[in-house]
Amino acid sequence: MIRASMKVFAAEGLKQHRRMASNKTMVFSQLLWPLLELFTIYFTIRPVADSGEQRWPLAATPGGLLAFLATGALGFAFFFALVQSAWHFSFERQTGTLELLFLSPANRLVLVIANGVGALVQNLWLFLCFAGALVFVPGVLRLAHPAMFVVVFLALLIPAIAWGAFLNSMLIFSRDSAFLFTVFSDPMAFVSGARIPVAFLPGWIAAVGTVLPLTASLVVVRGALLQANTLADLGGSLIQLAVISAVLVALAALLLKLGERRAQRTGQLRLF
Amino acid sequence: MSRSPTRDRYAGNVVWATFVRSWTMNRRAYPWTYFTSTVLAGALTISLAYLAFHAVGGSAVNAEFAQRAGSADYVGYVAVGALAYAFMVRMLLWTAKALITEEREGTIAALAVAPAHRLPYLMGFSLFAVASTGLEVAALSGFALLLGVQLPVPSLLNLALVLLILTIAVFSLSLVVSAVMLYAGEAHITQNTVFLLLGLICGFTFPRSYLPDLLRWLAELVPITAALDVARPLLNGAIDAAELTPRLAVALGVSVIYLIAGFWLLPRAESRAIERSF
Numbered sequence: 001m002i003r004a005s006m007k008v009f010a011a012e013g014l015k016q017h018r019r020m021a022s023n024k025t026m027v028f029s030q031l032l033w034p035l036l037e038l039f040t041i042y043f044t045i046r047p048v049a050d051s052g053e054q055r056w057p058l059a060a061t062p063g064g065l066l067a068f069l070a071t072g073a074l075g076f077a078f079f080f081a082l083v084q085s086a087w088h089f090s091f092e093r094q095t096g097t098l099e100l101l102f103l104s105p106a107n108r109l110v111l112v113i114a115n116g117v118g119a120l121v122q123n124l125w126l127f128l129c130f131a132g133a134l135v136f137v138p139g140v141l142r143l144a145h146p147a148m149f150v151v152v153f154l155a156l157l158i159p160a161i162a163w164g165a166f167l168n169s170m171l172i173f174s175r176d177s178a179f180l181f182t183v184f185s186d187p188m189a190f191v192s193g194a195r196i197p198v199a200f201l202p203g204w205i206a207a208v209g210t211v212l213p214l215t216a217s218l219v220v221v222r223g224a225l226l227q228a229n230t231l232a233d234l235g236g237s238l239i240q241l242a243v244i245s246a247v248l249v250a251l252a253a254l255l256l257k258l259g260e261r262r263a264q265r266t267g268q269l270r271l272f
Numbered sequence: 273m274s275r276s277p278t279r280d281r282y283a284g285n286v287v288w289a290t291f292v293r294s295w296t297m298n299r300r301a302y303p304w305t306y307f308t309s310t311v312l313a314g315a316l317t318i319s320l321a322y323l324a325f326h327a328v329g330g331s332a333v334n335a336e337f338a339q340r341a342g343s344a345d346y347v348g349y350v351a352v353g354a355l356a357y358a359f360m361v362r363m364l365l366w367t368a369k370a371l372i373t374e375e376r377e378g379t380i381a382a383l384a385v386a387p388a389h390r391l392p393y394l395m396g397f398s399l400f401a402v403a404s405t406g407l408e409v410a411a412l413s414g415f416a417l418l419l420g421v422q423l424p425v426p427s428l429l430n431l432a433l434v435l436l437i438l439t440i441a442v443f444s445l446s447l448v449v450s451a452v453m454l455y456a457g458e459a460h461i462t463q464n465t466v467f468l469l470l471g472l473i474c475g476f477t478f479p480r481s482y483l484p485d486l487l488r489w490l491a492e493l494v495p496i497t498a499a500l501d502v503a504r505p506l507l508n509g510a511i512d513a514a515e516l517t518p519r520l521a522v523a524l525g526v527s528v529i530y531l532i533a534g535f536w537l538l539p540r541a542e543s544r545a546i547e548r549s550f
Contacts, residue, residue, distance in 0.1 A: 036468035044321065044477040047337035047346060048329030056328050182309045186316045195320055200327035 005110045009117060016118035019088075030077070030122050031129060038073045041195055042066055056197065058226065067140040067226055072194030074130045075218045078156045081119035081126075082164030083184045089115050089168045102263075108256040109165065109249070116164035123160065127153055134225065142228040151231065151238075155220040159213035159241050162248035169252040172259030193218055213248065216240045283392040290396020291403075294366070298404065306362070307408055314358040314412040317477065321350035322419055340479040351416045351423060352507060353476035353500075355409050360442050360496060361467055362408060366401035367394055367446035368463070371538075372453045375545045384546055390538060394450075398443050402435070424507045434503045437523060441499035444527040447534020454541035457548060475500055495530055498523035 042065060049059045059065035089112070092098040101111060131149060134141050143149075167184070189195060191205055192214040198206045209215045219237045223229035231238075262268070298306070325331060325347050338344040370393070374380040383393075416423055426434070449466055453459045470476075473483060473491040480488055480497070491497040501519040505512070 033464055033468050036465075036472050040468070040472045040477065041320075043472075043482045044317075044350060045324050045328075046482070047333045047478070048324045051329035051332040051334045055330060059328075182305075182312060186313055190316050190320065196324055196328060200323055202323075 001107075004105075005107060008106045008110045009114045012111070012114035013117045016088075019118075030081070030126060034073045034077050034126075038066075038069055042069050045069075045196070056200075058197075058222075063137065063140050064226075067134070067137070068197075068222065069195065070130070070134075071221045071225060072189070072218060074126065075156060075192075075214055075221055076189045076194045077126055078123050078160045078217070079163055079188065079214050080185065081122050082116050082160050083167060085116045085119040085164055086167035086171060090171050093171070102260060108260065109253050112165045112168035112252060112256065113161060115168050116161055119164065120157070120161070123157070127156070140226065142226055143224070144228045144230045148224040148229075148231075151234070152221050152224050155224075155238065155241055156217050159217050159245045159248075162245035162252075163213055165252040166248040166255075169255040169259065172256060172263065188212060188214060191215075211244075213241060213244045216244065283389065286388045286392035287396040287399060290393055291399045294397060294400035295403070298400075306404070307411070310358050310362055310405070310408040311411050311415065313361075314354045314409075315415045317354040317357070318347070318351045318412075318416050318419065318421060321347050321354075321477070322421065337479070340481045345422065347421050348423065350477045351421045352504065353478075355412055355416075356438065356500060356503065357471060357476045358412055359405050359409055359438060360470065362405040363398065363401045363439065363442040364446050364449060364466070365463065366404075367397045367443060368449040368453060369459055370394060370397045371450050371542065371545070372457075372459050375454070375457075375548075380542070381546055384542065390535075394443075394447070398439065398446075402439060424509065426507045426509055430506045430509065430511065434506050437499045437502055437506075437520070438496070440527050441495035441523055444495055444530035444534065447538060448530050451534060451537035451541040454538075454545045457545070470494060470496060473497070492522070493526070495523055495526040498526060 045059075046062065046065060049056060049065050050061075054060060057064075059068050092101060102108070191201070191209040192198070192212045193201070193209060194214070198209050198215060201209065216237045220234050220241070223234050223237070325333065329346075333344055333346040337346060341349050343349060371380065371383075374383050413423055449462065453462050456462060473480070473487045474494060474497045475491070480491060483491070498519045502516055502523055505516060510516075
């Protein structure tokens with residue numbers, strides 16, 4: 001079982017490497033776009049973040065606001081990379097290879113998780129750049145222990161993988177992947193507190209945010225990197241992340257089963 | 273060069289035919305896709321500013337902003353910027369992506385041998401873009417009003433002027449972007465980089481004076497920057513010709529440079545794309 005899974009990962013990795021490696025600009029843009037967006041939001045919010053009212057102490061200084069938004073951008077980039085991988089997965093349907101994938105004996109769940117491999121490599125690179133930048137900016141990083149970097153990375157990585165598997169599995173039902181971009185780009189960043197703290201959002205929007213894994217991931221990232229929280233301080237959020245991730249993977253497995261059965265019945269795997 | 277009336281009528285036909293084609297196709301195939309994404313993105317920007325202003329800033333903005341923006345109406349400033357940004361993004365997408373879409377759909381060779389000229393063809397797309405984006409921006413304005421944002425209520429003449437200036441600026445820019453897309457053979461990276469860069473430097477959601485000098489100079493190379501400088505006071509009802517003329521001249525001047533560059537680059541980019549398709 002494990003050997004078979006590793007084979008799927010290796011094959012997916014190779015496929016994505018061949019597809020993406022020729023396109024250097026793609027990698028470049030993974031860093032450039034988030035940076036451009038980060039500074040746009042920074043300059044847009046800055047006039048109110050230090051308006052004299054001290055409602056948001058973390059963002060009272062320019063460096064603090066930038067660090068808050070940068071952590072938000074990092075978390076969002078992690079999850080959005082998986083949204084993009086799901087989008088690429090929809091190409092399998094358009095090019096007719098989805099049917100071939102499902103004729104192979106590969107485990108479906110492993111397949112949709114492996115689909116995010118390329119995104120994960122991107123994310124590791126992004127994380128290293130971000131961590132490097134944070135270490136060099138004076139007065140922003142407040143870390144309880146260097147090992148918290150590992151906790152932060154895992155708190156982003158594992159929920160993001162689960163998120164990717166869940167999104168991929170939904171695409172069994174439809175070819176229309178444009179809605180993924182519409183729903184899980186800006187709205188996700190907004191609702192999960194990537195741009196302003198969840199505490200400032202109206203109650204019903206914040207409630208939607210609690211379901212999204214990015215929200216809890218950002219609590220961990222900011223707590224650990226900007227507020228010197230320890231593992232014990234973040235226990236609640238880490239458990240929340242574990243539960244959300246488990247639920248997402250379980251949902252993905254269920255959707256894949258239902259979707260495949262439906263596709264077999266209706267002959268839709270190849271249709272678009 | 274004198275042009276015969278027949279030829280003018282013919283160019284008009286191309287504009288109209290392209291408009292009708294685009295309208296029909298989008299009404300049938302993607303009636304809500306673009307509408308939703310445009311309105312949603314703009315609505316989120318406005319909501320972010322609204323929440324930041326009321327929840328974070330305690331309904332106050334720092335004095336520096338008022339001085340730089342010339343007004344303390346922070347949410348109104350961002351909302352107008354978000355409307356203009358939505359307008360730019362959709363206009364650019366329709367017009368700049370027209371030719372590369374032809375290439376992707378395999379019709380660019382047919383277009384190349386058709387007697388239609390590029391200008392009326394692209395103007396047809398722009399006409400469609402103005403019509404469909406007009407609906408989207410109107411919906412977005414409705415959202416802002418529901419939120420309680422005070423939008424400026426310009427006279428019809430001022431509104432028409434703003435539309436005209438912005439349309440010229442975006443149209444000229446889209447010609448160059450279109451050529452770049454055809455050269456590069458891709459649209460995704462080009463369009464996003466252009467949108468995000470212009471969103472940062474042109475002064476949509478914050479006064480440009482916040483930016484470092486280098487970026488401010490870079491912004492002057494884009495026709496939309498000066499066009500926005502003219503659009504804001506016009507929307508607020510001011511027509512002080514002496515004050516607006518210099519920026520208007522810059523907006524039109526830069527636009528003309530882009531138009532010339534676009535018409536010089538496009539045929540070259542096109543022949544490259546056709547070469548690639550065989």
